[in-house]
Amino acid sequence: MCENVITIKGYHGTDTNSANKILDTKYFRSSKKKNEWLGHGTYLYEELSKARWWASISSKRRNKESMVLECIAKVEKHKVFNFDVPEHANNLIEFIQFIEKESIMIFDENEDVARCQLLELYRKQRKQKVTIGTFQSTNTYGKKDLEKFGIIRTERQICVHDHECFDFEAFSKIEE
Secondary structure, three states, X not given: OOOOEEEEEEEEEEEHHHHHHHHHHOXXXXXXXXXXXXXXXXXXXXXXXXXXXXXXHHHHHOOOOEEEEEEEEEEEHHHEEEOOOHHHHHHHHHHHHHHHHOOOOOOOOOXXXXXXXXXXXXXXXHOOOEEEEXXXXXXXXXXXXXXXXXXXXXXXEEEEOOHHHEOHHHOEEEOO
């Protein structure tokens, strides 16, 4: 494999029917809500436990059984935007400063919607295929205990924008 291509492993939590359909058709439906954390695409968690949690919640809402898929994506290193890499974050800052200076776009007043708009614009301009970001976790267990010591629970999410990156043959079901 070329050294400029990296392999990314992540976990996608969903219901059993949807997981089987993904495996059978080798197709993901992109999430295109206007307030996506990392822009439009297919979301994976870096941690299996978080994908299991999400699968459980989303499946219960639809009264279905849950399943987690281990997903593999292969992508050129320069087509990945990772918030945790200082150079990547600096490039985004420069992009924000440029579009604000040039008044290229007016962003929504809602922070979550504005972030999605920004990341979609940046992704398309840079032809990014994957975005990775670490966020404050939605898990509130022991939050106050941790905060007393300046500790914030985080989680990493992976958004695959270009489904051509997926190596569907390497996908596997995670048995509960």
